[in-house]
Amino acid sequence: MNGTRQIAALVVAAGRGSRAGDGLPKQYRVLGGRPVLAHVLDAFMDHPAVGAVCVVIDAADEALFREAAGDHAARIITAHGGATRQASVAAGLAALGGSAKVPGIVLVHDGARPFVSHPLIDRAIGAIEAGHAAAVPGVAVTDTIKLVDGGSHVTETPDRSALRAIQTPQAFAFDALVDAHRAAAFAGTSVTDDAGVMEAAGHPVLVFEGDPGNIKLTYPADFEAAERRLGTPAMPPALDDIRIGQGYDVHAFGPGDHVMLGGIRIPHGQGVIAHSDGDVVLHAATDALLGAIADGDIGTHFPPSDPRWRGAASDQFLAHAAMLITKRGGRVAHLDITVVCEAPKVGPHRDAIRARIGEILGIGPDRVAIKATTSEKMGFTGRREGLAALAIATVRLPGA
Numbered sequence: 375m376n377g378t379r380q381i382a383a384l385v386v387a388a389g390r391g392s393r394a395g396d397g398l399p400k401q402y403r404v405l406g407g408r409p410v411l412a413h414v415l416d417a418f419m420d421h422p423a424v425g426a427v428c429v430v431i432d433a434a435d436e437a438l439f440r441e442a443a444g445d446h447a448a449r450i451i452t453a454h455g456g457a458t459r460q461a462s463v464a465a466g467l468a469a470l471g472g473s474a475k476v477p478g479i480v481l482v483h484d485g486a487r488p489f490v491s492h493p494l495i496d497r498a499i500g501a502i503e504a505g506h507a508a509a510v511p512g513v514a515v516t517d518t519i520k521l522v523d524g525g526s527h528v529t530e531t532p533d534r535s536a537l538r539a540i541q542t543p544q545a546f547a548f549d550a551l552v553d554a555h556r557a558a559a560f561a562g563t564s565v566t567d568d569a570g571v572m573e574a575a576g577h578p579v580l581v582f583e584g585d586p587g588n589i590k591l592t593y594p595a596d597f598e599a600a601e602r603r604l605g606t607p608a609m610p611p612a613l614d615d616i617r618i619g620q621g622y623d624v625h626a627f628g629p630g631d632h633v634m635l636g637g638i639r640i641p642h643g644q645g646v647i648a649h650s651d652g653d654v655v656l657h658a659a660t661d662a663l664l665g666a667i668a669d670g671d672i673g674t675h676f677p678p679s680d681p682r683w684r685g686a687a688s689d690q691f692l693a694h695a696a697m698l699i700t701k702r703g704g705r706v707a708h709l710d711i712t713v714v715c716e717a718p719k720v721g722p723h724r725d726a727i728r729a730r731i732g733e734i735l736g737i738g739p740d741r742v743a744i745k746a747t748t749s750e751k752m753g754f755t756g757r758r759e760g761l762a763a764l765a766i767a768t769v770r771l772p773g774a
């Protein structure tokens with residue numbers, strides 16, 4: 375490959391993975407000891423012809439994304455996704471279009487396809503460099519495909535030899551795809567892949583040889599198959615090593631107009647004095663998780679002396695601790711948190727905090743308890759000098 379056009383990868387990872395069952399959105403679940411998205415990012419970040427990578431994420435998943443991207447994060451352009459895959463791709467195209475070096479070629483890839491390989495990426499790029507405006511990988515189908523009507527009666531049996539199951543990465547001339555997406559949005563055209571967007575705009579789409587191993591993780595069984603492929607033992611060990619961890623954090627009030635509690639911004643007449651965003655709930659919860667796996671404390675992993683954590687959103691600290699547990703094959707069973715302060719009132723925000731912590735950890739809010747108390751006007755919390763939080767975590771690890 376000796377083209378001169380900048381090549382960008384656009385990875386869509388803003389979906390909720392509802393068909394994959396409970397837990398974190400599928401692109402952040404652990405596969406072979408690492409988040410699914412980390413496998414995808416390695417493939418594109420390590421490819422010598424790919425000059426830029428844009429990942430489209432859900433606004434609520436910033437912490438999970440940073441955890442999955444690891445050292446790659448600083449070199450990745452991010453955008454926030456929309457309600458559909460198509461809207462998420464459009465958001466990524468807008469981000470790439472506004473970047474310092476607008477690409478000539480874009481490879482759109484699902485964040486849920488972790489087995490994308492360099493030969494497949496080479497074929498995608500090669501097709502566009504050969505002069506096509508749109509090229510997508512396809513594999514022959516092995517089942518007979520039928521068209522059915524609303525009553526599930528067969529209306530047609532297409533010739534199987536002409537059918538292809540289409541995968542990603544789908545490769546396009548950047549400007550042509552941007553225009554086609556704009557036209558589709560204007561016309562209200564809704565399709566399930568970007569080839570469809572180009573087809574609607576009248577572009578021919580080339581199908582090149584896909585890779586049967588390049589599966590899209592969609593259902594729980596896909597994860598089991600993917601783990602088997604990576605050699606993970608079929609029967610996971612029982613999670614019967616039950617650990618309890620505790621955490622405590624305190625911050626003094628200072629100038630400001632809100633406090634962060636459990637990832638929720640709560641209006642208040644004061645802020646807190648802190649290196650990060652000073653979220654005592656998330657800090658105590660993070661320490662409780664780290665305590666349960668006896669892996670240091672929040673300061674060990676995120677030293678206050680490191681300028682990267684100045685003003686940082688604390689959800690990434692909790693996501694990191696949760697990932698350490700997941701990497702050990704474990705699971706957070708429960709978090710019980712108590713906030714101590716005279717004000718602000720925590721009760722009205724309890725459910726939002728439980729939901730947000732559940733979202734960060736990939737567990738239901740029924741596994742997160744938030745309690746609050748004053749200290750009866752005694753001590754530093756009673757004098758309204760600051761606020762504190764205590765957390766107890768129950769963690770299940772694989773038995774020895």
Ligand SMILES: Nc1ccn([C@@H]2O[C@H](COP(=O)(O)OP(=O)(O)OP(=O)(O)O)[C@@H](O)[C@H]2O)c(=O)n1
Nearest residue numbers: 386387388389390391392393457458462485486
């Ligand atoms: N609004 C959306 C919907 C999907 N995607 C991404 O598009 C890819 C393919 O979509 P799909 O497998 O359908 O993912 P989900 O929408 O997350 O799954 P589900 O339909 O089961 O909820 C995934 O990487 C997903 O994260 C996206 O970026 N934005």
Ligand SMILES: C[C@](O)(CO)[C@H](O)COP(=O)(O)O
Nearest residue numbers: 459484540541542566567590
């Ligand atoms: C883009 C795609 O992966 C090609 O097969 C597919 O169309 C995505 O569909 P989904 O329902 O959004 O997973």
